Amino acid sequence: MSLATDVAxxxxxxxxxxxxLGPDAAQFCDDAVVEEVPVAxxxxxxxxxxxxxxxxxLEEFGLGFSxxxxxxxDAEELESLRVVEGCDGIEVRMEIPMERFMALKGKRRSIAGRSGCGVCGVESLQAIARSGQPVPSGGRLSVGAVERALPRxxxxxxxxxATGAAxxxxxxxxxxxxxxxxxxxGRHNALDKLIGWLVRTGVDRRGGFVLTSSRASYELVQKAAxxxxxxxxxxxxxxxMAVRMAESCGVSLAGFARGDRLVVYSHGDRWV
Structure with a gap:
C-alpha cells in the first residue's frame, strides 16, 4: 500500500x-475552537x-473508514492512498481492486455526512441493522486496566x-x-482513525479494548466488530441499539467508566 499526502x-x-460573560463581569479574551473541514x-x-x-x-482515517x-x-486491498488539499476541503484518494469498486454500487452513501452522525447517507434502515461477523472473545478484560487508563x-x-469540542x-x-x-x-471519525492506526502498526489486539470519551452508539460497536x-x-x-448489536456481535460493551467502577451491558462473563 502506497501512502502519500500533499496537505500541509x-x-x-x-x-x-x-x-x-459572567454574573459580575464581561471580558474579551483569546480562545480556541476545533476545526472541521469537508473530507471527500x-x-x-x-x-x-x-x-x-x-x-x-487522514491517512489512518481513509484506511479505517474503508x-x-x-x-x-483487509489493508492489502488498499492499493494506494493519497491525501490532497483542494479549494473547498481535502480529498482522500484511494485505489482499490475493481471488484471492490464495483461492489460500492450496492453501498451508496449520500454525498454529505455530518460530523456527529454515523448513519448519514446509509441507503436503508436494513443497512443500519446489519450485524458484523461474530467477534472472538479476545481474552479477559480487566476493570483494573480501565482504572489505570482513565487518568492518562x-x-x-x-x-x-484546548477546545472542549472533540x-x-x-x-x-x-x-x-x-x-x-x-x-x-465526529466520534465515529475518531474511531476510524484509531482503527487505521491499529491496522497500520499491526498491534496485538488480544486482551485490549477501545476506550471512548463519548456515548457508545451503535456505529462505534459496528466499527469495532x-x-x-x-x-x-x-x-x-x-x-x-448499541447494546443489542454488541450482544449479537460478541463485543463486550461497558459504560459509565469511573475509576474502578463501570457498568457492563453485554458479555459480562469476560470481565475480571
Whole structure:
C-alpha cells in the first residue's frame, strides 16, 4: 500500500477573540475552537462520501473508514492512498481492486455526512441493522486496566482540552497502557482513525479494548466488530441499539467508566 499526502501540516484549531460573560463581569479574551473541514472519500477517482472531520491523521482515517464500512476486507486491498488539499476541503484518494469498486454500487452513501452522525447517507434502515461477523472473545478484560487508563486518557486528549469540542478514542492494552489516542469532531471519525492506526502498526489486539470519551452508539460497536475488537468501554452511556448489536456481535460493551467502577451491558462473563 502506497501512502502519500500533499496537505500541509493540519490546522486542527482556530484562535479567535470571544466574549466571556459572567454574573459580575464581561471580558474579551483569546480562545480556541476545533476545526472541521469537508473530507471527500474517493475510490478509483469517484467520490463515495463527504464527511466533516478534523483535518489530521487522514491517512489512518481513509484506511479505517474503508475497513469499517466493509469497502475492503483487509489493508492489502488498499492499493494506494493519497491525501490532497483542494479549494473547498481535502480529498482522500484511494485505489482499490475493481471488484471492490464495483461492489460500492450496492453501498451508496449520500454525498454529505455530518460530523456527529454515523448513519448519514446509509441507503436503508436494513443497512443500519446489519450485524458484523461474530467477534472472538479476545481474552479477559480487566476493570483494573480501565482504572489505570482513565487518568492518562484525559491527559492525552489535547484537542479536547484546548477546545472542549472533540471526541477521543484510545487503544488500551491488557495492562492498562494507552498505546494511541485519536481525536475528531465526529466520534465515529475518531474511531476510524484509531482503527487505521491499529491496522497500520499491526498491534496485538488480544486482551485490549477501545476506550471512548463519548456515548457508545451503535456505529462505534459496528466499527469495532468489523475489526474483531472484542471490548468497547465508554465514559458515558450506551444506546439500546448499541447494546443489542454488541450482544449479537460478541463485543463486550461497558459504560459509565469511573475509576474502578463501570457498568457492563453485554458479555459480562469476560470481565475480571
Amino acid at each position: 501540516a493540519p490546522t486542527t484549531t482556530h484562535r479567535m477573540t470571544v466574549l466571556r 472519500i474517493a475510490y478509483n477517482g469517484i467520490v463515495h462520501a463527504v464527511m466533516l472531520a478534523t483535518p489530521d491523521d 475497513l469499517t464500512e466493509g469497502i475492503i476486507a 486518557f484525559a491527559e492525552r486528549q489535547t484537542l479536547h482540552r 471526541h477521543g478514542v484510545a487503544w488500551v492494552n491488557a495492562a492498562g497502557e494507552i498505546l494511541a489516542v485519536r481525536e475528531d469532531v 468489523r475489526l474483531g475488537i472484542s471490548g468497547l468501554v465508554a465514559i458515558s452511556a450506551p444506546t439500546g
